[in-house]
Amino acid sequence: MSEAVGATMIASPKAKTLPRVDGVTAVSVFVLIAFLALWEWVLIPLTNISPALLPRPSAIAFALWSGMTDGYLLADTWITLQEVFLGYLFGSLIGFVLAIPVAGSRTAERILSPYIVALQAIPKVAIAPLFVVWFGFGMTSKVVIVSLITFFPVFVNAVIGLRATPAEQHELFTVYGASAWHRFRYLKLPNAAPFIFGGLNVAVTLSVIGAIVAEFVGAQEGIGAAIIRAGFALDTAGVFAAIALLTFIAAAASATVQSIGRKVVFWMEAAKR
Amino acid sequence: MSKSYVTRSGENIVALSDVNLSIDKGKFVALVGPSGCGKSTLLRIVGGLIRRTAGNVSIAGTEISAPTPGIGMVFQSPVLLPWRTVRQNVTLAADLGRSTRAAVDERADRFLSLVGLKGFENKYPGELSGGMQQRVGITRALVHDPEVLLMDEPFAALDAMTKDKLQVELQALWMGSQKTVLFVTHSIQEAVFLADRIIVLAPRPGRVIDDIDIDLPRPRTLEMINSREFGDYASAVRRHFETEEVVQ
Numbered sequence: 001m002s003e004a005v006g007a008t009m010i011a012s013p014k015a016k017t018l019p020r021v022d023g024v025t026a027v028s029v030f031v032l033i034a035f036l037a038l039w040e041w042v043l044i045p046l047t048n049i050s051p052a053l054l055p056r057p058s059a060i061a062f063a064l065w066s067g068m069t070d071g072y073l074l075a076d077t078w079i080t081l082q083e084v085f086l087g088y089l090f091g092s093l094i095g096f097v098l099a100i101p102v103a104g105s106r107t108a109e110r111i112l113s114p115y116i117v118a119l120q121a122i123p124k125v126a127i128a129p130l131f132v133v134w135f136g137f138g139m140t141s142k143v144v145i146v147s148l149i150t151f152f153p154v155f156v157n158a159v160i161g162l163r164a165t166p167a168e169q170h171e172l173f174t175v176y177g178a179s180a181w182h183r184f185r186y187l188k189l190p191n192a193a194p195f196i197f198g199g200l201n202v203a204v205t206l207s208v209i210g211a212i213v214a215e216f217v218g219a220q221e222g223i224g225a226a227i228i229r230a231g232f233a234l235d236t237a238g239v240f241a242a243i244a245l246l247t248f249i250a251a252a253a254s255a256t257v258q259s260i261g262r263k264v265v266f267w268m269e270a271a272k273r
Numbered sequence: 274m275s276k277s278y279v280t281r282s283g284e285n286i287v288a289l290s291d292v293n294l295s296i297d298k299g300k301f302v303a304l305v306g307p308s309g310c311g312k313s314t315l316l317r318i319v320g321g322l323i324r325r326t327a328g329n330v331s332i333a334g335t336e337i338s339a340p341t342p343g344i345g346m347v348f349q350s351p352v353l354l355p356w357r358t359v360r361q362n363v364t365l366a367a368d369l370g371r372s373t374r375a376a377v378d379e380r381a382d383r384f385l386s387l388v389g390l391k392g393f394e395n396k397y398p399g400e401l402s403g404g405m406q407q408r409v410g411i412t413r414a415l416v417h418d419p420e421v422l423l424m425d426e427p428f429a430a431l432d433a434m435t436k437d438k439l440q441v442e443l444q445a446l447w448m449g450s451q452k453t454v455l456f457v458t459h460s461i462q463e464a465v466f467l468a469d470r471i472i473v474l475a476p477r478p479g480r481v482i483d484d485i486d487i488d489l490p491r492p493r494t495l496e497m498i499n500s501r502e503f504g505d506y507a508s509a510v511r512r513h514f515e516t517e518e519v520v521q
Contacts, residue, residue, distance in 0.1 A: 168352045171322055175346045176369045177339070186368055190356045267355040267399060 055237035064241035073226055077245060080211050080223040083139055084253070087146020088207040092200060094147065095154030100184075102155075103162035120152045125213055132218040142214040142222070149210035150203035154196065161195025162188050194268050197261035204257045208250040223249075289314055289325075290478035296470075298333070298420075301447055301454045303468035305461060305510060311479025312457045313425055319455060320346050320423050332421055342371055345414030345452075347424040351406040353398040359385070359409050360394040366417035377416050384412045387449070388442055404435035411443065415450065422447075424456045428463065437495055440466055444492055465506045466493055473513050482513055 036057045043049075044056050051059060067073030098116070101108035128145055135141035165188050173183050215224025223242050230238030262269055289311040296302050304312040317323045319330055321340040329336050332343050353362050360381060367377040385391055388408040398406055407427060414422055428436045444467060447454055458464050464471050465487055473483040487506055489497065497503050 166352075168348055168350060169354070172346070172348070172352050173369070174322055175320055175340050175344060176366060176371050177342070178369045182369050186365070187354070190354065193356075265356075267397060 052234050052236050055240060059237040060240040060244065063235070063237040064244060067226075067238065067241055073223075073242070073245070076221055076223050076226045076242075077249070079139070079221045080208075080215070081249065083142040083146055083211045083214070083222065084207050084249070086139075087143045087210065088150050088204060090143065091147035091150030091207070092154045092203060095151040095199070095203075096158050096196065099155050099158030099162060103159045103188075116152075116155065119148070124149050124210065125217075128214055128217040131214070137218050137220060142211055142219065145214040146207045146210040150207045153202040153206065154199040157195045157199030157202075158192060161192030164195060165191040194261075194265045197257070197265060201254060201257050201261065204253045205250050208246060208253065212246065289318075290480050292328075292479070292481055294472065294481065296453060296455070298453055299451045300469045301456065301467055303456045303458055303464035303471045304474060305458060305464045305471055306474030306479075307476055307514060308459065309479075310474040310476040312474050314479065315474075316423050316425050316455060316457050319421070320344055342417065343420040345417065345419035345422045347407075347410050347414045347422070347427045349426045349429050351398070351403075351410035353406055353409055355398050358395050358397055359390060359401070362398065362409055363413045363416055365413060372417040376418070380416045380418065381412070384415055384446070387446060388412055402435075404431055404439060407431060407439065408442070411446070415446070415452070420453060422452045422454045424454065426457055426459065429459070436463070441492075441495065443467065448491060461507050461510045462498060464510065465489075465503060466498065471506075471510055473510055475513070483510075485509055 040057050044054070055063075064073070068077075098112065102112055102116075103109075124145060128141075131141040131144050135144060169187055169191070170183075173187055178186070211222070212224040212227075215222040216228060219225045223246055227239055227242045230236075230242065292311075292315060304315060306312050314323065318325045319332075319337075321337055321344070324338070331337060332341070335341075335343075337343075354365070357365070363381045363385065364374075364377045366372045367374045385394060388411065390405065390408055390412070393401065393405065398409070401409070407430075411424075411427065414424075428439055431439065440463060447467075456464070456467060468487050471483075471485045471487060472481055473485070474480065475482045485506065489502060489506070
């Protein structure tokens with residue numbers, strides 16, 4: 001009996017997921033290569049379009065390579081990564097901490113939620129210039145804007161998650177006479193974890209967008225600033241290179257959060273299978 | 274002891290009316306009745322999960338109004354925490370300060386091997402069958418050494434074969450520990466098989482209509498279900514539900 005259970009548990013992911021993912025990955029890589037090849041060798045020569053409007057993929061790759069080795073794009077990337085990381089960290093943390101009273105008490109919810117909803121209703125792009133005025137052209141204003149953008153999805157999901165504990169599990173803890181802290185630590189928090197990671201995953205891509213928007217409004221450094229600089233210089237390949245870099249950063253950050261999430265809330269994966 | 278509550282539409286419902294019971298230490302008592310007779314409510318009041326309207330409940334002379342360490346509870350569904358292994362689920366009481374870690378660990382080992390879960394300690398609930406999950410639920414309720422074990426239709430969600438097996442196992446566990454057990458069920462056969470004493474409840478208002486001592490030798494076996502004595506006890510209980518049907 002025990003061997004049979006063990007065998008199916010180990011065998012199923014190997015038998016099912018690995019070959020399928022391999023095939024799908026091959027197809028999706030092929031689509032990308034075909035797309036780039038058509039662009040490089042069919043679209044550009046046929047239309048004879050100006051490189052200032054649409055550069056070849058090879059020119060973009062070269063711009064990316066020289067930008068990274070030259071140093072200026074590398075330094076910009078480092079700045080943007082710091083803004084994204086710090087803003088994401090603070091925003092998520094504040095969202096989670098505020099979710100605890102709001103999820104726990106109707107009174108706290110009634111006091112806090114109008115302000116939180118109002119804060120979310122304000123277009124962040126519209127108030128970004130204010131933060132630049134208040135906190136300067138440096139990193140602080142960007143971190144604040146990224147925090148504001150990442151805060152909400154984490155907050156909303158954490159509130160839902162902290163209320164998602166099934167009634168019978170609460171009864172079990174009541175029978176044990178569990179304290180409020182034990183109930184939070186051993187019951188509400190683990191039940192909220194899948195929801196919180198859902199929010200963190202939405203927030204991570206938003207945080208990259210937030211950093212770029214903040215840099216557009218006023219910055220000398222960062223990938224957003226690099227896009228503006230390249231645009232003014234009609235260096236379209238440089239713009240595309242920066243966009244490619246951004247896409248990669250957002251995708252890698254999202255994949256990282258997802259893989260951490262899968263490890264932390266492992267029991268949800270098992271339930272799906 | 275009685276319990277009544279007001280529904281949302283303002284109706285006053287008497288869930289339990291003047292229930293007066295005293296249960297001897299170490300006895301296995303089954304509460305049997307149709308749905309709506311308040312048997313689960315009675316169990317939950319004893320467990321301190323719901324408040325009674327009038328009267329009092331006491332265990333070994335101490336009155337209870339809130340959950341006490343003297344109680345272990347098994348629910349209809351196993352109510353396991355999916356992020357904890359079998360062993361971590363069973364020893365939850367230690368994390369919640371209900372018992373010392375050493376005492377819980379020692380008892381967890383003993384009970385887990387008693388219910389045939391040795392070797393499954395590090396599995397997660399999602400990897401277990403329904404019957405195994407409920408075994409974990411029962412073990413968890415026993416691990417902090419309660420005086421009274423409350424069981425709320427613990428086998429109702431299991432298939433017939435698993436149910437039979439678990440009834441035999443529960444009897445063995447109970448004979449080894451001599452806990453006082455209050456067992457809610459709507460299965461007459463289950464009640465006769467397990468209990469020393471069956472309390473029959475009737476609905477609207479919830480009240481005790483019979484109290485039957487089951488004098489069958491232990492350990493009882495599944496073959497005994499077909500014996501005449503067993504059948505007599507079962508029909509003595511069933512009789513009440515037939516008349517109840519006629520009255521309505």
